[in-house]
Amino acid sequence: MARILLLIVSLFASGLVSGADSGTISANTQLYQQPDGSVSGTLLANTLVEISQRRGGWYQVSASGGRQGWVRLGAVRLSGQQESDSVFSGLWGWLNSGYSVQSGGTATAGIRGLDAGDIESASADHTAVESLDRFAVDKQAARRYAASLPLRARQVADLKERRK
Amino acid sequence: MMMRTALVLLTGILLSSCKTIDINQLASAGGTLKQAFVPAGEAEESDIGREAAAVLLGAAPLLQDEQVQVYVNKVGMWLALQSDRPDLNWRFAVLDDADINAFAAPGGYVFITKGLLARLRNESELAGVLAHEIGHVVATHHLVAIRKQARLKLAGMAVQAALEERGTDTRQLQALAGGAKLIYSRGLDRKDEHHADRIGVVLAARAGYDPYGLVTVLQTLERMNPEAGELGLLLKTHPKPADRIAQLDRLMGRQLDGLTDSALGEERFRRQLAHLSNP
Numbered sequence: 001m002a003r004i005l006l007l008i009v010s011l012f013a014s015g016l017v018s019g020a021d022s023g024t025i026s027a028n029t030q031l032y033q034q035p036d037g038s039v040s041g042t043l044l045a046n047t048l049v050e051i052s053q054r055r056g057g058w059y060q061v062s063a064s065g066g067r068q069g070w071v072r073l074g075a076v077r078l079s080g081q082q083e084s085d086s087v088f089s090g091l092w093g094w095l096n097s098g099y100s101v102q103s104g105g106t107a108t109a110g111i112r113g114l115d116a117g118d119i120e121s122a123s124a125d126h127t128a129v130e131s132l133d134r135f136a137v138d139k140q141a142a143r144r145y146a147a148s149l150p151l152r153a154r155q156v157a158d159l160k161e162r163r164k
Numbered sequence: 165m166m167m168r169t170a171l172v173l174l175t176g177i178l179l180s181s182c183k184t185i186d187i188n189q190l191a192s193a194g195g196t197l198k199q200a201f202v203p204a205g206e207a208e209e210s211d212i213g214r215e216a217a218a219v220l221l222g223a224a225p226l227l228q229d230e231q232v233q234v235y236v237n238k239v240g241m242w243l244a245l246q247s248d249r250p251d252l253n254w255r256f257a258v259l260d261d262a263d264i265n266a267f268a269a270p271g272g273y274v275f276i277t278k279g280l281l282a283r284l285r286n287e288s289e290l291a292g293v294l295a296h297e298i299g300h301v302v303a304t305h306h307l308v309a310i311r312k313q314a315r316l317k318l319a320g321m322a323v324q325a326a327l328e329e330r331g332t333d334t335r336q337l338q339a340l341a342g343g344a345k346l347i348y349s350r351g352l353d354r355k356d357e358h359h360a361d362r363i364g365v366v367l368a369a370r371a372g373y374d375p376y377g378l379v380t381v382l383q384t385l386e387r388m389n390p391e392a393g394e395l396g397l398l399l400k401t402h403p404k405p406a407d408r409i410a411q412l413d414r415l416m417g418r419q420l421d422g423l424t425d426s427a428l429g430e431e432r433f434r435r436q437l438a439h440l441s442n443p
Binding site: 023026035036054056057072073074075076077078079080113114115116117118119120121122123124125126128129131132133134135136137138139141142143145146149150151152153154155156157158159160161162 | 214215217218219220221222223224225226230233234237238239241242245246250254255256257259261262263265273277279287337341345348349350358362363365366369370371372373374375376379380383384386387393394396397400406409410412413414415416418419420421423425426427429432
């Protein structure tokens, strides 16, 4: 419970402070004026940055000394708690509801995690596997649901590990 | 169905480890000779997958929420349609577990914990996670690994004893379940995880989603305290998030930046999960 409270407090605090995400440059990286625009400088590893937005594979950042621009997504290691605009904060209660464990005739709720021991000692539950059919959707339903977003299928080449 | 799995496995073990066995003995051990030569294929994959999925569902229950379960099936099926194996019996499900994790089982089973679901920000991130797991299924990572473990377990018994034993099916299933437990608790080969990341990014992009969904999920994991209990099993069984991000950053380069009309699906994601905020 103490951990949950602490997290709620820190989420709240980060929202009050800036509402923006922050991070650290993980390795020396080029700073661009625009995504894929001209290079305006270099941010050194471990530079602290504030992130104002993401556009595709780019983060718009500002660093100390007024340096602003865009860096590649993979160049930034995010820090601190997840930003407060995620649905996360609203789902704390749900997460906290955890398992309902019948214990001595009373139901107690609490967080419990799935660890290696739980898997090793598990008894195969074939009935639960059968029950998955209840939620299955067919291809047509999936296509209609995708179209309603809208999502459109497109050609994208495989990502291949390059030979060294 | 179980008999078929047993026979396929047993046949494989016998053919690979004991070439001098009398074929009549093999047939009488498990049923008819015809049955003994059912080719290993999707039927075997499906049987092994069902057993592996049963192990996972024995360890963590299904989330009792039809709306969310159907939602992940709609998103997951659309992603699976972009893969090389759209005709598998795809089943997606949310596990009622607060830890952060996702799993795949052979034949088309994909699971995500509610702990991970609750930390996602939009549908493209959900797509990234599900597509990574679909990648494992399509590339038969767990199938190969579980089959190998089951064979090792069975090879531990004398072949003759296995043939004469009554209730051979039970032994085969125990070996499969044991193999699945080992793989899920210790993890796949790390290169399989990187492979699934590569497949996942491409499937999500093909499906019309923002191609960076998986990368931003990995960044969310990277920023969390690695000592936090919720990440225990995931970090134990996967490469470090930073290494996974580095691979994707290197291979994706800017080749996916030109994709237009990519969807984040933030609104829909929030709408589908909104009722969970006030359970």
